[in-house]
Amino acid sequence: MRTAVKKVIKAADAGNAKEATALYASAQPLIDSLARKGTIHKNKAANLKSKLNKRIKAIG
16 A cells, blocks of 8 residues: 555656556555555545545646
8 A cells, every 4th residue: 555655646746647646546445445444544544545636636
C-alpha cells in the first residue's frame, strides 16, 4: 500500500495528472481492502484517499 501511495504522490508532484489519476485508481481498492481486513483503520483509509484525491485535483 505504501508503495502505491508513494507512486501517486510522486506523479502528482511531477504534475502528471493522468498518471496520478490512473495510479490512484489502482491504489484505492488496495487501501479499501486493507481497511476491510482491519489492517488499517477505516478512518485512516478515508483520510488517505481524501488527501491523495485533493493532491491530484490541485494539479488541474
